[in-house]
Amino acid sequence: MKTVIANGWVVEPEAQSVVQTDVLIEDDRIVAVGDVGAVADCRIDATGCYVTPGLVDIHVHFRDPGFPEKETIASGARAAAAGGITSVVCMPNTYPTVDEPGVVEYVLRTAAEQGIVRVHTTASITKGLKGKEITEMPALAKAGAVTFTDDGKSVMDPVILLEAFKWAARLGLPITSHCEDHNLVRAGAINRGEVSKALGDVGIPSLAEELVVARDILFAEHTGARLHLQHVTTAGGVQLIREAKARGVRVTGEATPHHFSVTDQLVLTQGALAKVNPPLRTQADVDAVVAGLQDGTLDVIATDHAPHTWDEKQRGLQQAPFGFVGLETSVGMTFTHLVHTGKLSVFDAIKKMTVVPAQIMGLPLPRLHPGAVADITVINPNLEWEVDTARFYTRAKHSPLAGTRLRGKAVQTFVGGRWIYSHERGILE
Ligand SMILES: [Zn+2]
Structure with missing residues (x-):
């Protein structure tokens, strides 16, 4: 199974670099960062989004x-x-x-x-x-x-x-x-x-x-x-x-x-x-x-x-x-x-x-380069949304921020190459 996160702004926070390109995931790893064409089984459009280490x-x-x-x-x-x-x-x-x-x-x-x-x-x-x-x-x-x-x-x-x-x-x-x-x-x-x-x-x-x-x-x-x-x-x-x-x-x-x-x-x-x-x-x-x-x-x-x-x-x-x-x-x-x-x-x-x-904390460092474990977060920096506690996944469906308007949201989450969350579809089991 090959998944491509396509056309996002790929962020390397330490190098302070950001490049608009694709990230190709195969099994639990990132196998390529760059223009990968149409090799993937699954394509996730990340246009306008940051693709960051998890x-x-x-x-x-x-x-x-x-x-x-x-x-x-x-x-x-x-x-x-x-x-x-x-x-x-x-x-x-x-x-x-x-x-x-x-x-x-x-x-x-x-x-x-x-x-x-x-x-x-x-x-x-x-x-x-x-x-x-x-x-x-x-x-x-x-x-x-x-x-x-x-x-x-x-x-x-x-x-x-x-x-x-x-x-x-x-x-x-x-x-x-x-x-x-x-x-x-x-x-x-x-x-x-x-x-x-x-x-x-x-x-x-x-x-x-x-x-x-x-x-x-x-x-x-x-x-x-x-x-x-x-x-x-x-x-x-x-x-x-x-x-x-x-x-x-x-x-x-x-x-x-x-x-x-x-x-x-x-x-x-x-x-x-x-x-x-x-x-x-x-x-x-x-x-x-x-x-x-x-x-x-x-x-x-x-x-x-x-x-x-x-x-x-x-x-x-x-x-x-x-x-x-x-x-x-x-x-x-x-x-x-x-x-x-x-x-x-x-x-x-x-x-x-x-x-x-x-x-x-001495944890493995999340990275976005070929060979790295595919822990990846896609953030839409311009998505405007309202905090609706009824939609929370936590058991505590209340917050002093309920009803607050925010701009910026995580829209896709990958852990070890597994796609586990999508803004459109929710938690993917
Ligand atoms: Zn404390």
Whole structure:
């Protein structure tokens, strides 16, 4: 079976090159990039679209094991495919926690059976994410965990954290940090500022993030381990990373589509649907996150896709859980808010969604050249569409972005040469 993706703009993000041509796929590989004529059994017209290496999202919650009512590996993987994402890295805050090799193996086995995209997993730094006892990191790495994180929380005990950084350095894997000091977050549900005051919420101060960003940078500097900072949201956090990079610390930073595009004002209209951790911040913070993406301080765009049930999100600002979905809107948000506004080149945007996150997590690098594995995303940068949550593949059919108009969408997705998603036909089983 030969498939040609014809006449698209083939993007090589690192070389900053784009060429209008064809990509020929045979079995699981790309066999030719160039004018291939009429040799294929199947022809997909990509005129006016970017043909990019398959997108890599290193921050998702698929809730399996433990919370199938929120998401499963099968449903999460389909949401990824519909968002143009061909590889994901799952967070360990499942039940049981991914804190033993058996759970890593369960996730990877289930993914192999049910996932239509490539699913990798993290493992936790502490047992049960309790922050008290370190996991057996070498055994978890051996089982296939790509990084260690207590995402959702920060490890507050510096003795445990120091040990974890030392193990990470020895294993050659990064520590991945959710940066929030528990003592400062307390009962806050949203960013501490005018909106929290108006709504009577105690608020989560920027300092909660900045303290842990600064601390974890010091741990990376002291141990030589690599550090990846998840969902950076504050101007202060971005500046700390910028300074650390300037003095050679091995630190990378991540931004989510919601943190580079919308502010805590969204809570006024969307309520708990817009409750997320770390919280949506102010316009000055959004501008700082964008500046961080522009100057390379922030290396990665990742979604923090965090599905919950509708009922859970209806419990009010205080009681509803943190988090909302992002896999199916990530490309649209990135093109609408960064590329079409001229804030980020298409090369930089694609780089931060493909090769750079893959490099950080030690995954195979997605490439578009003959011989490469055919993980490919086709993006129509000018397709205008409205976020219709009823059409989502994730189990969480709600989002604070529902009804938003976006410009740019993933329209075809290939994993290992298999055509798994088409904008016209949906998920292709
Ligand atoms: Zn997190």
